[in-house]
Amino acid sequence: MEEAESYPPIDPSNFDLIVIGTGLPESIVASAASAAGKTVLHLDSNPFYGSHSASLPLNDFIPFIQSESQPQSRNLTSDDYVSTPVATRPLYSAVETNSYSSEPTENSRKFNLDLAGPRVLLCSDSMIDLILKTGINQYMEFKSVDASFISSADGGLENVPDSRSAIFKNRGLSLTEKNQLMKFFKLVQRHLGDDETEDDKISDQDLESPFVEFLTKIGLSQKLKSIILYTIVLADYDQENLEACKDVISTKSGISRLALYHSSIGRFPNANGAIIYPIYGQGELPQAFCRRAAVKGCIYVLRMPVVAILNDKDSGEYKGIKLVSGQELFSPKLIIAPSFTIPSTPNHDAQVANSDDVSLSDTKKVARGICITKHSLNTQVANCLVFFPPRSLYLEQSTSVRVLQLSSNVAVCPSGMFVTYLSAMCDDNVQGKKLLNAAINALFSVPISGNSENSGASNLSEHAEEKPCLLWSTLYIQELTTFQGGLDSISKTPMPDEHLHYTDLLDATEKIFKEIYPNEEFFPSINVSNDDEGGGSELDS
Amino acid sequence: MASRRRVLLKVIILGDSGVGKTSLMNQYVNRKFSNQYKATIGADFLTKEVQFEDRIFTLQIWDTAGQERFQSLGVAFYRGADCCVLVYDVNVAKSFDNLNNWREEFLIQASPPDPENFPFVVLGNKIDVDGGNSRVVSEKKAKAWCASKGNIPYFETSAKEGFNVEAAFECIAKNALKNEPEEELYLPDAIDMAGGQQQRSAGCEC
Numbered sequence: 001m002e003e004a005e006s007y008p009p010i011d012p013s014n015f016d017l018i019v020i021g022t023g024l025p026e027s028i029v030a031s032a033a034s035a036a037g038k039t040v041l042h043l044d045s046n047p048f049y050g051s052h053s054a055s056l057p058l059n060d061f062i063p064f065i066q067s068e069s070q071p072q073s074r075n076l077t078s079d080d081y082v083s084t085p086v087a088t089r090p091l092y093s094a095v096e097t098n099s100y101s102s103e104p105t106e107n108s109r110k111f112n113l114d115l116a117g118p119r120v121l122l123c124s125d126s127m128i129d130l131i132l133k134t135g136i137n138q139y140m141e142f143k144s145v146d147a148s149f150i151s152s153a154d155g156g157l158e159n160v161p162d163s164r165s166a167i168f169k170n171r172g173l174s175l176t177e178k179n180q181l182m183k184f185f186k187l188v189q190r191h192l193g194d195d196e197t198e199d200d201k202i203s204d205q206d207l208e209s210p211f212v213e214f215l216t217k218i219g220l221s222q223k224l225k226s227i228i229l230y231t232i233v234l235a236d237y238d239q240e241n242l243e244a245c246k247d248v249i250s251t252k253s254g255i256s257r258l259a260l261y262h263s264s265i266g267r268f269p270n271a272n273g274a275i276i277y278p279i280y281g282q283g284e285l286p287q288a289f290c291r292r293a294a295v296k297g298c299i300y301v302l303r304m305p306v307v308a309i310l311n312d313k314d315s316g317e318y319k320g321i322k323l324v325s326g327q328e329l330f331s332p333k334l335i336i337a338p339s340f341t342i343p344s345t346p347n348h349d350a351q352v353a354n355s356d357d358v359s360l361s362d363t364k365k366v367a368r369g370i371c372i373t374k375h376s377l378n379t380q381v382a383n384c385l386v387f388f389p390p391r392s393l394y395l396e397q398s399t400s401v402r403v404l405q406l407s408s409n410v411a412v413c414p415s416g417m418f419v420t421y422l423s424a425m426c427d428d429n430v431q432g433k434k435l436l437n438a439a440i441n442a443l444f445s446v447p448i449s450g451n452s453e454n455s456g457a458s459n460l461s462e463h464a465e466e467k468p469c470l471l472w473s474t475l476y477i478q479e480l481t482t483f484q485g486g487l488d489s490i491s492k493t494p495m496p497d498e499h500l501h502y503t504d505l506l507d508a509t510e511k512i513f514k515e516i517y518p519n520e521e522f523f524p525s526i527n528v529s530n531d532d533e534g535g536g537s538e539l540d541s
Numbered sequence: 542m543a544s545r546r547r548v549l550l551k552v553i554i555l556g557d558s559g560v561g562k563t564s565l566m567n568q569y570v571n572r573k574f575s576n577q578y579k580a581t582i583g584a585d586f587l588t589k590e591v592q593f594e595d596r597i598f599t600l601q602i603w604d605t606a607g608q609e610r611f612q613s614l615g616v617a618f619y620r621g622a623d624c625c626v627l628v629y630d631v632n633v634a635k636s637f638d639n640l641n642n643w644r645e646e647f648l649i650q651a652s653p654p655d656p657e658n659f660p661f662v663v664l665g666n667k668i669d670v671d672g673g674n675s676r677v678v679s680e681k682k683a684k685a686w687c688a689s690k691g692n693i694p695y696f697e698t699s700a701k702e703g704f705n706v707e708a709a710f711e712c713i714a715k716n717a718l719k720n721e722p723e724e725e726l727y728l729p730d731a732i733d734m735a736g737g738q739q740q741r742s743a744g745c746e747c
Contacts, residue, residue, distance in 0.1 A: 008611055010611075048615065048616065049615040049616075049617070109652050110652075131734075132734065137734045137735075138585075138586075139617065140617075141731035141732070142731060142732040142734070143729065143731055143732060144729075144732065268732045268733060268734060269733055270729075270730060270732060270733050271732050276732055279731060280617070280620060283617075284617050287615040287616070287617035287618075288617065290608075290615065291585075291606055291608070291615075291617070291618070294606040294607050294608045295584065295585045295606045297607075299607070299610070299611075300607075300608045300610075300611060300613040301611040301613055302611065302612070302613040303612075303613075304611075409729070
């Protein structure tokens with residue numbers, strides 16, 4: 001009884017929509033539904049916003065992924081409804097943390113560590129468009145990721161020539177390669193241009209073929225192909241092993257990703273390149289959408305676990321939820337975060353239960369890592385991306401390893417430190433760890449006291465002195481869940497995906513919104529007033 | 542240095558639901574008051590230009606947008622605040638007792654570099670109600686609490702009558718200006734998104 005008293009009663013008890021979990025997809029749907037005039041209740045059992053999209057202080061990070069590594073369940077009964085207990089399933093595994101210095105943990109609150117890193121925004125991508133459309137750029141600020149690097153054959157890092165000026169300044173390319181790349185960028189530009197001359201267009205046959213074959217056909221060097229495929233088009237899998245490749249990128253989609261990248265350069269006058277990152281971390285995004293929702297009337301209750309789903313006794317239909325406080329709340333629609341499972345009851349199959357079983361048999365995984373150092377990977381830049389294309393770390397490397405280093409100028413760590421995120425797609429934990437450890441060994445000097453398994457460290461020792469020394473690191477494997485909406489009343493949001501950008505996650509989120517509200521616009525256009533002209537508020541209306 | 546930091550001051554208003562946070566900022570910025578209470582919907586932030594020693598600053602006053610009702614203000618709300626205004630209702634003892642929680646919550650979430658000297662301002666609102674007869678928190682008691690927390694400036698206000706609101710916000714602005722920002726965050730400047738093909742409009746959406 002004591003516990004129940006600390007949970008405040010929620011009034012009213014009927015809503016158009018209840019959303020459980022404040023991850024980015026849940027927060028966007030809550031915001032979109034509120035903007036469409038729906039009454040929305042948004043709950044989270046955690047004391048912070050963001051769920052699986054959160055940015056956390058260092059000392060809160062490990063406990064969170066560990067708590068989400070074990071299944072949990074609660075059981076409560078209801079008098080009037082069939083009550084199906086809500087359980088959570090593990091989404092993180094193989095968590096492995098190494099601490100070589102006490103300095104990071106002593107400054108825990110100065111860190112904002114992304115659970116789903118590395119992730120960035122392209123200035124012209126659909127997430128930026130949504131940020132501007134909803135006006136949440138009033139709640140957030142961004143800074144440039146200054147440069148991109150690709151690991152070179154000799155183990156060093158070379159600048160990615162992603163624009164004309166970058167090609168011009170690049171020192172790693174031969175003159176022939178520079179000309180080839182310049183010609184290729186022009187070819188893409190002509191293809192996308194308005195001139196309706198057939199000669200300027202890439203043929204339909206080429207557009208449907210694998211991008212790697214097109215790049216070979218027009219005569220690009222191996223190095224240039226690698227740069228385009230893995231640092232600009234951001235391919236996950238080895239594109240040159242077409243039989244084993246799980247995601248072959250077509251020329252059509254390659255060209256459109258390249259176009260997105262190029263249109264991102266120069267979109268904002270004082271951005272250095274195509275890529276930006278939010279100050280204080282990715283966790284600002286769900287919070288900004290939640291504030292937007294709150295301004296539109298959405299009710300927010302953190303620290304409020306949901307224990308059961310309530311179903312109608314006769315029809316078995318979803319009716320509402322039961323909170324840990326015992327209170328029952330009702331809505332025609334429910335959105336739940338990906339960590340929840342609802343086991344089917346003997347008499348009434350819960351509406352989303354089956355999809356869990358299906359998805360578990362064929363889940364993809366992403367290996368993620370975070371490293372903290374006192375020195376930058378490159379003394380010229382504070383925030384940068386690094387790419388290890390397939391086969392660049394070792395022969396059997398079949399997926400790309402992506403790395404994002406951030407500095408204190410985006411307020412993710414104390415002054416004088418750097419946070420580096422790594423990720424790679426993998427089939428299992430062993431493969432995932434091997435990928436990340438190989439990249440970590442290539443980038444950092446790992447103190448000997450650590451217990452990570454470093455097999456191929458011999459050829460790296462010569463560079464060891466120049467490399468930043470690890471202060472703290474963690475590696476973990478995250479499950480990737482696919483979109484599971486469309487089951488009548490309950491929709492489940494996806495986990496943050498393996499990509500470097502938000503485009504796919506945003507598409508999936510819009511789809512969920514469209515499934516539950518087919519007649520509503522996903523964020524109707526509004527005039528967002530400029531923040532120096534009075535804030536866009538409607539007080540006292 | 543042309544940092545936006547030097548011209549924009551973020552002020553957040555904290556306090557229990559119903560103490561008059563939205564009314565106070567509305568009275569200060571728009572000189573308007575509505576008797577009809579409803580839990581805040583639609584309030585985001587208000588801005589007002591203030592002048593000090595020949596320089597113009599923009600005061601950006603953030604409302605809790607109702608997220609204070611279940612103590613669910615996220616850390617993003619608190620970040621980068623230059624001054625924190627704590628409001629209570631002189632007629633509701635609990636709202637005064639909770640000031641301590643709000644202050645502590647702010648210091649934890651915002652974690653300002655120098656918490657001892659971070660500028661707070663306390664407002665005891667609704668002094669007009671029932672001619673002061675329903676008042677339960679005395680000025681003396683409130684001032685004693687403010688003194689014990691490092692001499693926080695204290696104002697008694699009536700958002701309804703507009704009493705002392707201007708003076709209180711003048712003090713708030715002055716204190717916000719004194720707050721030393723973390724320079725590193727503003728070097729280099731954040732991305733200017735307003736220049737990026739954003740549809741511009743002067744009016745508000747109401």
